[in-house]
Amino acid sequence: MSEFDFASLHARWSFPTQVWFGAWRLSDLPAGLTEIGAKAPLLITDRGLATSSIATQALEIVKAAGMEPGFFRDVQPNPTVENVMAGREVLRKGGHDCVIALGGGSAMDAAKAVAMMAGQSRPLMDFEDVGDNFRRVQTEGMVPVIAIPTTAGTGSEFGRSSVITDTQTHRKVIIFHPEMLPELVILDPELTVGLPPTLTAATGMDALSHALEALCAPGWHPMADGLALTALKMIDGALATAYWEPENLEARSNMIVASAMACTALQKGLGAVHALAHPLGARYDAHHGMLNAVLMPHVLRFNLPAVREQMATLAHELRLEGDDPGAAVLAWLEALQARIDMPSTLSEMGVKVDDGDIPALIADALRDPCAGGNPIRLDAEGVEQILRAAR
Numbered sequence: 510m511s512e513f514d515f516a517s518l519h520a521r522w523s524f525p526t527q528v529w530f531g532a533w534r535l536s537d538l539p540a541g542l543t544e545i546g547a548k549a550p551l552l553i554t555d556r557g558l559a560t561s562s563i564a565t566q567a568l569e570i571v572k573a574a575g576m577e578p579g580f581f582r583d584v585q586p587n588p589t590v591e592n593v594m595a596g597r598e599v600l601r602k603g604g605h606d607c608v609i610a611l612g613g614g615s616a617m618d619a620a621k622a623v624a625m626m627a628g629q630s631r632p633l634m635d636f637e638d639v640g641d642n643f644r645r646v647q648t649e650g651m652v653p654v655i656a657i658p659t660t661a662g663t664g665s666e667f668g669r670s671s672v673i674t675d676t677q678t679h680r681k682v683i684i685f686h687p688e689m690l691p692e693l694v695i696l697d698p699e700l701t702v703g704l705p706p707t708l709t710a711a712t713g714m715d716a717l718s719h720a721l722e723a724l725c726a727p728g729w730h731p732m733a734d735g736l737a738l739t740a741l742k743m744i745d746g747a748l749a750t751a752y753w754e755p756e757n758l759e760a761r762s763n764m765i766v767a768s769a770m771a772c773t774a775l776q777k778g779l780g781a782v783h784a785l786a787h788p789l790g791a792r793y794d795a796h797h798g799m800l801n802a803v804l805m806p807h808v809l810r811f812n813l814p815a816v817r818e819q820m821a822t823l824a825h826e827l828r829l830e831g832d833d834p835g836a837a838v839l840a841w842l843e844a845l846q847a848r849i850d851m852p853s854t855l856s857e858m859g860v861k862v863d864d865g866d867i868p869a870l871i872a873d874a875l876r877d878p879c880a881g882g883n884p885i886r887l888d889a890e891g892v893e894q895i896l897r898a899a900r
């Protein structure tokens with residue numbers, strides 16, 4: 510147990526953006542709107558959360574402060590271009606001057622894209638994270654975002670990008686602009702207490718994969734490495750507890766902050782786990798975190814020859830035993846996944862990859878921006894090897 514009382518602990522950080530942490534900080538939403546100078550917010554959430562008490566509470570809190578919030582809820586899991594454009598329509602018609610992004614990764618990604626698209630005349634796909642496409646964005650048309658995550662995993666609240674599915678091509682496209690980073694993030698661990706165990710596990714695995722892939726990404730970025738290592742230690746200590754004791758506020762607090770740290774670390778790079786999870790998620794509409802959970806051991810096994818040093822550091826931090834740090838980390842990862850009932854193959858999670866789908870999946874994985882962050886250079890053969898092992 511920690512020395513802190515997580516029911517009353519409040520904190521204000523400004524890294525990497527303004528962060529208000531604490532149980533029931535949702536009630537500080539009007540103060541947050543004042544802080545960013547907004548008067549006419551549009552609350553964006555997903556279809557699943559739209560009817561929940563969290564969305565109702567958020568709307569009531571804003572109304573009680575004398576504002577009339579708009580409400581856009583038509584965001585599906587793996588949000589689409591159509592979702593974003595519909596949201597922008599509501600934002601423009603309602604004359605909204607800010608977006609409150611409430612939910613998991615899907616709601617937050619869609620909301621950030623809506624806020625970015627508020628003042629753009631080009632189509633959304635023109636801002637795909639390729640080359641310097643982001644320079645096409647007319648920043649004066651963007652509206653600010655307050656992000657309030659209700660899961661501890663996606664880390665989208667600290668991201669400068671959104672993953673949006675192009676339904677025409679079945680591709681998950683990363684939309685990027687530095688100013689897509691939310692202006693204020695409210696980290697309220699209470700909001701994750703009601704998360705179903707499977708979602709706690711899958712989103713937690715997403716956070717873990719961000720930290721692990723960032724740690725393994727090539728390049729010199731000690732700040733990101735530090736965040737990733739601490740996030741991995743916190744997840745090791747908290748994820749199974751959050752899964753088995755959903756109301757444990759200390760575990761929920763540690764997970765929501767670890768997720769934030771892992772997402773901050775991933776600016777160093779992601780790798781094959783995400784490069785493959787994106788096309789698999791787009792094609793089979795499968796949960797991103799669960800895909801990462803299934804892919805991670807296979808990718809780590811593939812990458813081990815190139816990440817021995819990182820594995821030695823991680824094994825030391827996690828106090829793992831044995832002469833082979835890589836094998837010890839792999840065993841730790843698989844044991845943690847078993848403790849929280851994660852599937853170990855794609856077919857076990859209901860994703861049936863036919864032989865005929867493999868060439869397109871390989872092509873999409875190789876062109877995914879995350880592919881470049883893998884410690885071993887990815888080619889068609891390597892991606893196929895991982896995919897077949899995970900199948």
Ligand SMILES: [Fe+2]
Nearest residue numbers: 663715719797
């Ligand atoms: Fe992710």
